[in-house]
Amino acid sequence: MAGVAQLQRQLVDYTASLFHEGFLDDQFNQLQQLQDESNPDFVVEVVSLFFEDSERLLNELAKSLEQQTIDFKRIDAHVHQLKGSSSSIGAQRVQRVCIAFRNFCDEKNVEGCQKCLQQVKHEYSLVKSKLETLFKLEQQILAAGGSIPFPM
Amino acid sequence: MASSSSSSSSCAMGFDFDEKPHVLAVDDSLVDRKVIERLLINSACKVTTAENGKRALEFLGLADGQPPKNADFKVNMIITDYCMPGMTGYELLKRIKESPNMKEVPVVVVSSENIPTRIKQCLEEGAQEFLLKPLGPSDVTKLRCQINKLKNPCQEMLCMGI
Numbered sequence: 299m300a301g302v303a304q305l306q307r308q309l310v311d312y313t314a315s316l317f318h319e320g321f322l323d324d325q326f327n328q329l330q331q332l333q334d335e336s337n338p339d340f341v342v343e344v345v346s347l348f349f350e351d352s353e354r355l356l357n358e359l360a361k362s363l364e365q366q367t368i369d370f371k372r373i374d375a376h377v378h379q380l381k382g383s384s385s386s387i388g389a390q391r392v393q394r395v396c397i398a399f400r401n402f403c404d405e406k407n408v409e410g411c412q413k414c415l416q417q418v419k420h421e422y423s424l425v426k427s428k429l430e431t432l433f434k435l436e437q438q439i440l441a442a443g444g445s446i447p448f449p450m
Numbered sequence: 451m452a453s454s455s456s457s458s459s460s461c462a463m464g465f466d467f468d469e470k471p472h473v474l475a476v477d478d479s480l481v482d483r484k485v486i487e488r489l490l491i492n493s494a495c496k497v498t499t500a501e502n503g504k505r506a507l508e509f510l511g512l513a514d515g516q517p518p519k520n521a522d523f524k525v526n527m528i529i530t531d532y533c534m535p536g537m538t539g540y541e542l543l544k545r546i547k548e549s550p551n552m553k554e555v556p557v558v559v560v561s562s563e564n565i566p567t568r569i570k571q572c573l574e575e576g577a578q579e580f581l582l583k584p585l586g587p588s589d590v591t592k593l594r595c596q597i598n599k600l601k602n603p604c605q606e607m608l609c610m611g612i
Contacts, residue, residue: 325584332488332587340488347481378533382562383481386584 302444309435310447316432321425326388345429348387352422355380359415363408373411374403380418391421471526471597472496476506476542477560478534482583486529489590495597498525503537506530507545510552518551525555526597527578532561532568540572547576556600558593560585 316322333340355376362373381396395418402410436446473495475486483499490497500506504513506528511519528546532539539559546552556578561568569580578596581589 328584328586329485332485332492334492337488344481344484347484351479351481375535378562379479382479382583385562386479386481386485 302439302442305435305439305442306444306447309432309439312432312435316428320390321428323388323390325386329387342433345387345433348383348389349426351383352380352392352426356415356419356422359418363412363415368406368408368411370403370406370411374400377403377418389422389425392418392425395421470494470496471594471601472498472524473593473597474498474500474506474509474525474528476500476503476528476530476534476539478502478531482531486585489585489587492587493590493594495594502534503530503539503542503545506542510546510549512545512549512552525552526601527556527558527593529558529560529593531583532559532572533563540568540575543572543575543577556596 313322317326329341329344358376359373359380362369362376377396377399381393381400384390384392384396395414399411399414399418402414439446471494473490475483475490475497477483477486477499478501480501483501487497487499498509500509507513508516510525510528511517511523530539530542534542537545539561543557543559546555546557553576557576558579558581559572559577560581560583562583564582572580579593
Protein backbone atom coordinates (compact mmCIF):
# COMPACT_ATOMS: atom_id res chain seq x y z
CA MET A 299 0.00 0.00 0.00
CA ALA A 300 3.01 2.31 0.42
CA GLY A 301 3.11 2.57 -3.41
CA VAL A 302 -0.43 3.94 -3.58
CA ALA A 303 0.17 6.55 -0.88
CA GLN A 304 3.27 7.73 -2.70
CA LEU A 305 1.37 8.00 -6.01
CA GLN A 306 -1.43 9.89 -4.32
CA ARG A 307 1.07 12.31 -2.81
CA GLN A 308 2.64 12.75 -6.25
CA LEU A 309 -0.75 13.48 -7.79
CA VAL A 310 -1.68 16.06 -5.16
CA ASP A 311 1.68 17.81 -5.55
CA TYR A 312 1.57 17.70 -9.33
CA THR A 313 -1.96 19.07 -9.47
CA ALA A 314 -1.03 21.85 -7.05
CA SER A 315 1.93 22.81 -9.23
CA LEU A 316 -0.29 23.10 -12.30
CA PHE A 317 -2.48 25.58 -10.47
CA HIS A 318 0.50 27.40 -9.03
CA GLU A 319 2.10 27.81 -12.46
CA GLY A 320 -1.17 29.07 -13.94
CA PHE A 321 -1.74 26.17 -16.33
CA LEU A 322 -5.08 25.46 -14.68
CA ASP A 323 -7.55 27.66 -12.85
CA ASP A 324 -10.52 27.10 -10.58
CA GLN A 325 -12.74 26.01 -13.46
CA PHE A 326 -10.77 22.75 -13.56
CA ASN A 327 -11.70 22.22 -9.88
CA GLN A 328 -15.33 22.81 -10.82
CA LEU A 329 -15.10 20.05 -13.41
CA GLN A 330 -13.56 17.64 -10.90
CA GLN A 331 -16.39 18.35 -8.50
CA LEU A 332 -18.92 17.45 -11.17
CA GLN A 333 -17.40 13.98 -11.41
CA ASP A 334 -18.75 11.22 -9.17
CA GLU A 335 -19.14 7.42 -9.00
CA SER A 336 -21.97 7.50 -11.54
CA ASN A 337 -19.72 9.46 -13.90
CA PRO A 338 -16.12 8.53 -13.06
CA ASP A 339 -14.69 9.56 -16.44
CA PHE A 340 -16.34 12.93 -16.78
CA VAL A 341 -13.18 15.05 -16.54
CA VAL A 342 -11.21 12.86 -18.94
CA GLU A 343 -14.12 12.94 -21.40
CA VAL A 344 -14.50 16.71 -21.32
CA VAL A 345 -10.76 17.27 -21.59
CA SER A 346 -10.56 14.83 -24.53
CA LEU A 347 -13.24 16.85 -26.30
CA PHE A 348 -11.21 19.95 -25.60
CA PHE A 349 -8.11 18.33 -27.16
CA GLU A 350 -10.00 17.33 -30.32
CA ASP A 351 -11.69 20.69 -30.63
CA SER A 352 -8.45 22.62 -30.08
CA GLU A 353 -6.49 20.62 -32.61
CA ARG A 354 -9.17 21.27 -35.22
CA LEU A 355 -9.19 24.99 -34.41
CA LEU A 356 -5.39 25.28 -34.45
CA ASN A 357 -5.31 23.66 -37.89
CA GLU A 358 -7.97 26.05 -39.15
CA LEU A 359 -6.05 29.00 -37.73
CA ALA A 360 -2.81 27.93 -39.40
CA LYS A 361 -4.59 27.57 -42.74
CA SER A 362 -6.33 30.92 -42.40
CA LEU A 363 -3.06 32.71 -41.69
CA GLU A 364 -1.45 31.19 -44.78
CA GLN A 365 -4.03 32.69 -47.14
CA GLN A 366 -3.18 35.48 -49.60
CA THR A 367 -5.98 37.57 -48.17
CA ILE A 368 -6.36 37.16 -44.42
CA ASP A 369 -9.94 36.78 -43.25
CA PHE A 370 -9.69 38.33 -39.79
CA LYS A 371 -13.33 37.75 -39.02
CA ARG A 372 -12.92 34.04 -39.58
CA ILE A 373 -9.75 33.94 -37.50
CA ASP A 374 -11.46 35.86 -34.72
CA ALA A 375 -14.36 33.42 -34.73
CA HIS A 376 -11.99 30.45 -34.34
CA VAL A 377 -10.01 32.14 -31.58
CA HIS A 378 -13.26 32.99 -29.81
CA GLN A 379 -14.17 29.31 -29.86
CA LEU A 380 -10.77 28.29 -28.56
CA LYS A 381 -10.97 30.92 -25.84
CA GLY A 382 -14.38 29.59 -24.83
CA SER A 383 -13.45 25.96 -24.60
CA SER A 384 -10.14 26.62 -22.82
CA SER A 385 -12.05 28.74 -20.33
CA SER A 386 -14.58 25.96 -19.81
CA ILE A 387 -11.95 23.45 -18.78
CA GLY A 388 -9.77 25.89 -16.85
CA ALA A 389 -6.82 26.01 -19.27
CA GLN A 390 -5.93 29.51 -18.13
CA ARG A 391 -2.74 30.15 -20.09
CA VAL A 392 -4.32 29.10 -23.37
CA GLN A 393 -7.29 31.35 -22.64
CA ARG A 394 -5.00 34.31 -21.95
CA VAL A 395 -3.15 33.99 -25.24
CA CYS A 396 -6.53 33.86 -27.00
CA ILE A 397 -7.45 37.22 -25.51
CA ALA A 398 -4.26 38.79 -26.91
CA PHE A 399 -4.88 37.01 -30.20
CA ARG A 400 -8.34 38.53 -30.55
CA ASN A 401 -6.90 42.00 -29.94
CA PHE A 402 -4.48 41.51 -32.85
CA CYS A 403 -7.41 40.38 -35.01
CA ASP A 404 -9.28 43.57 -34.16
CA GLU A 405 -6.23 45.56 -35.20
CA LYS A 406 -5.82 43.43 -38.34
CA ASN A 407 -2.23 42.89 -37.31
CA VAL A 408 -0.95 39.88 -39.27
CA GLU A 409 2.39 39.61 -37.51
CA GLY A 410 0.74 39.85 -34.12
CA CYS A 411 -1.67 37.11 -35.11
CA GLN A 412 1.10 34.84 -36.33
CA LYS A 413 3.03 35.35 -33.10
CA CYS A 414 -0.06 34.54 -31.09
CA LEU A 415 -0.72 31.44 -33.09
CA GLN A 416 2.75 30.16 -32.23
CA GLN A 417 2.20 31.07 -28.60
CA VAL A 418 -1.18 29.44 -28.35
CA LYS A 419 0.13 26.27 -30.00
CA HIS A 420 2.93 26.23 -27.46
CA GLU A 421 0.64 26.77 -24.47
CA TYR A 422 -1.79 24.20 -25.79
CA SER A 423 0.86 21.52 -26.17
CA LEU A 424 2.15 22.28 -22.65
CA VAL A 425 -1.24 21.98 -20.99
CA LYS A 426 -2.06 18.90 -23.04
CA SER A 427 1.06 17.10 -21.92
CA LYS A 428 0.53 18.14 -18.31
CA LEU A 429 -3.07 16.97 -18.27
CA GLU A 430 -2.04 13.68 -19.86
CA THR A 431 0.53 13.22 -17.11
CA LEU A 432 -2.13 13.98 -14.51
CA PHE A 433 -4.54 11.45 -15.98
CA LYS A 434 -1.78 8.84 -16.18
CA LEU A 435 -1.06 9.31 -12.48
CA GLU A 436 -4.75 8.87 -11.73
CA GLN A 437 -4.82 5.66 -13.76
CA GLN A 438 -1.78 4.33 -11.90
CA ILE A 439 -3.45 5.01 -8.55
CA LEU A 440 -6.67 3.29 -9.64
CA ALA A 441 -4.74 0.33 -11.07
CA ALA A 442 -2.93 -0.05 -7.75
CA GLY A 443 -6.30 -0.26 -6.00
CA GLY A 444 -6.22 3.26 -4.57
CA SER A 445 -8.68 6.10 -4.95
CA ILE A 446 -8.20 9.58 -6.36
CA PRO A 447 -7.64 12.10 -3.55
CA PHE A 448 -10.43 14.68 -3.44
CA PRO A 449 -9.40 17.97 -5.08
CA MET A 450 -8.20 20.61 -2.60
CA MET B 451 -29.63 16.46 -34.04
CA ALA B 452 -30.76 17.15 -30.47
CA SER B 453 -29.86 14.46 -27.97
CA SER B 454 -31.41 13.66 -24.59
CA SER B 455 -29.89 12.13 -21.50
CA SER B 456 -30.60 11.92 -17.80
CA SER B 457 -29.27 10.34 -14.66
CA SER B 458 -30.78 7.10 -13.40
CA SER B 459 -30.13 7.96 -9.74
CA SER B 460 -33.10 9.11 -7.70
CA CYS B 461 -33.48 12.76 -6.96
CA ALA B 462 -33.05 14.23 -3.49
CA MET B 463 -35.86 16.66 -4.16
CA GLY B 464 -38.44 13.88 -4.17
CA PHE B 465 -39.58 14.29 -7.78
CA ASP B 466 -39.89 11.03 -9.65
CA PHE B 467 -38.38 10.65 -13.11
CA ASP B 468 -41.37 12.10 -14.95
CA GLU B 469 -41.43 15.18 -12.78
CA LYS B 470 -37.82 16.18 -13.35
CA PRO B 471 -37.71 19.52 -15.12
CA HIS B 472 -36.70 19.28 -18.73
CA VAL B 473 -34.08 21.77 -19.88
CA LEU B 474 -33.01 22.39 -23.46
CA ALA B 475 -29.38 23.54 -23.61
CA VAL B 476 -28.20 25.14 -26.85
CA ASP B 477 -24.50 25.74 -27.54
CA ASP B 478 -22.27 25.28 -30.58
CA SER B 479 -19.35 24.18 -28.38
CA LEU B 480 -19.25 20.46 -27.71
CA VAL B 481 -17.14 21.02 -24.57
CA ASP B 482 -19.70 23.48 -23.19
CA ARG B 483 -22.63 21.23 -24.03
CA LYS B 484 -21.03 18.43 -22.07
CA VAL B 485 -20.36 20.64 -19.06
CA ILE B 486 -23.82 22.24 -18.94
CA GLU B 487 -25.41 18.84 -19.37
CA ARG B 488 -23.52 17.47 -16.36
CA LEU B 489 -24.32 20.55 -14.27
CA LEU B 490 -28.02 20.16 -15.05
CA ILE B 491 -28.14 16.38 -14.53
CA ASN B 492 -26.41 16.84 -11.17
CA SER B 493 -29.19 19.29 -10.37
CA ALA B 494 -31.83 16.65 -11.07
CA CYS B 495 -32.91 17.87 -14.48
CA LYS B 496 -33.62 16.01 -17.70
CA VAL B 497 -31.44 17.52 -20.41
CA THR B 498 -31.68 17.78 -24.15
CA THR B 499 -28.81 19.48 -25.95
CA ALA B 500 -28.81 21.14 -29.35
CA GLU B 501 -25.79 22.39 -31.28
CA ASN B 502 -27.40 25.44 -32.85
CA GLY B 503 -30.53 27.56 -33.06
CA LYS B 504 -31.91 25.69 -36.05
CA ARG B 505 -31.78 22.34 -34.23
CA ALA B 506 -33.24 23.94 -31.12
CA LEU B 507 -36.20 25.28 -33.10
CA GLU B 508 -36.71 21.88 -34.71
CA PHE B 509 -36.75 20.25 -31.29
CA LEU B 510 -39.26 22.80 -30.04
CA GLY B 511 -41.47 22.34 -33.10
CA LEU B 512 -40.91 25.93 -34.16
CA ALA B 513 -38.99 25.38 -37.39
CA ASP B 514 -40.59 26.73 -40.58
CA GLY B 515 -43.25 24.40 -41.85
CA GLN B 516 -43.30 22.25 -38.73
CA PRO B 517 -46.61 21.37 -37.06
CA PRO B 518 -46.75 22.64 -33.45
CA LYS B 519 -45.85 20.17 -30.70
CA ASN B 520 -48.65 18.33 -28.90
CA ALA B 521 -49.83 19.21 -25.40
CA ASP B 522 -47.67 16.49 -23.78
CA PHE B 523 -44.44 18.10 -24.86
CA LYS B 524 -42.77 19.87 -21.98
CA VAL B 525 -39.70 22.03 -21.78
CA ASN B 526 -39.32 23.92 -18.52
CA MET B 527 -36.38 26.10 -19.46
CA ILE B 528 -34.13 26.88 -22.40
CA ILE B 529 -30.51 27.85 -21.83
CA THR B 530 -28.78 29.23 -24.88
CA ASP B 531 -25.32 30.50 -25.70
CA TYR B 532 -25.34 33.98 -27.25
CA CYS B 533 -22.57 33.60 -29.84
CA MET B 534 -23.49 30.85 -32.24
CA PRO B 535 -22.96 30.61 -35.99
CA GLY B 536 -26.06 30.94 -38.16
CA MET B 537 -28.53 32.06 -35.52
CA THR B 538 -27.41 33.88 -32.38
CA GLY B 539 -28.91 33.16 -28.97
CA TYR B 540 -30.66 36.51 -29.22
CA GLU B 541 -32.31 35.54 -32.50
CA LEU B 542 -33.34 32.22 -31.00
CA LEU B 543 -34.77 34.04 -27.98
CA LYS B 544 -36.82 36.26 -30.31
CA ARG B 545 -38.21 33.28 -32.23
CA ILE B 546 -39.23 31.58 -29.00
CA LYS B 547 -40.89 34.71 -27.62
CA GLU B 548 -42.80 35.17 -30.88
CA SER B 549 -44.30 31.72 -30.62
CA PRO B 550 -47.72 31.38 -28.98
CA ASN B 551 -46.78 27.87 -27.80
CA MET B 552 -43.34 28.52 -26.36
CA LYS B 553 -43.25 32.16 -25.31
CA GLU B 554 -43.98 31.31 -21.67
CA VAL B 555 -40.90 29.05 -21.41
CA PRO B 556 -38.13 30.91 -19.57
CA VAL B 557 -35.08 31.49 -21.74
CA VAL B 558 -31.68 32.04 -20.16
CA VAL B 559 -28.93 33.53 -22.32
CA VAL B 560 -25.30 32.78 -21.48
CA SER B 561 -22.20 34.43 -22.86
CA SER B 562 -18.48 34.50 -22.25
CA GLU B 563 -18.54 38.25 -22.89
CA ASN B 564 -19.82 40.84 -20.45
CA ILE B 565 -21.29 43.40 -22.85
CA PRO B 566 -23.93 45.63 -21.20
CA THR B 567 -25.74 46.50 -24.46
CA ARG B 568 -25.97 42.80 -25.27
CA ILE B 569 -27.33 42.00 -21.81
CA LYS B 570 -29.87 44.82 -22.03
CA GLN B 571 -30.97 43.71 -25.48
CA CYS B 572 -31.64 40.16 -24.29
CA LEU B 573 -33.44 41.15 -21.13
CA GLU B 574 -35.62 43.58 -23.10
CA GLU B 575 -36.51 40.79 -25.49
CA GLY B 576 -37.77 38.75 -22.55
CA ALA B 577 -34.82 36.65 -21.41
CA GLN B 578 -35.29 35.33 -17.90
CA GLU B 579 -31.60 35.82 -17.06
CA PHE B 580 -28.31 36.62 -18.68
CA LEU B 581 -25.42 34.67 -17.17
CA LEU B 582 -21.69 34.76 -17.79
CA LYS B 583 -19.76 31.68 -18.83
CA PRO B 584 -18.43 29.43 -17.58
CA LEU B 585 -21.51 28.47 -15.58
CA GLY B 586 -21.02 27.00 -12.15
CA PRO B 587 -23.13 24.93 -9.77
CA SER B 588 -24.46 28.04 -8.00
CA ASP B 589 -25.79 29.41 -11.31
CA VAL B 590 -27.57 26.13 -11.95
CA THR B 591 -28.98 26.03 -8.41
CA LYS B 592 -30.41 29.49 -9.00
CA LEU B 593 -31.98 28.39 -12.29
CA ARG B 594 -33.36 25.24 -10.67
CA CYS B 595 -35.05 27.40 -8.04
CA GLN B 596 -36.60 29.53 -10.75
CA ILE B 597 -37.95 26.45 -12.49
CA ASN B 598 -39.40 25.22 -9.19
CA LYS B 599 -41.08 28.54 -8.53
CA LEU B 600 -42.71 28.47 -11.95
CA LYS B 601 -43.86 24.87 -11.53
CA ASN B 602 -45.00 25.20 -7.92
CA PRO B 603 -45.73 28.81 -7.05
CA CYS B 604 -47.03 27.83 -3.59
CA GLN B 605 -44.03 25.69 -2.65
CA GLU B 606 -41.13 28.10 -2.51
CA MET B 607 -39.63 26.11 0.36
CA LEU B 608 -38.40 23.62 -2.26
CA CYS B 609 -35.67 26.09 -3.17
CA MET B 610 -33.93 25.78 0.15
CA GLY B 611 -30.97 23.58 0.87
CA ILE B 612 -30.07 22.05 -2.48
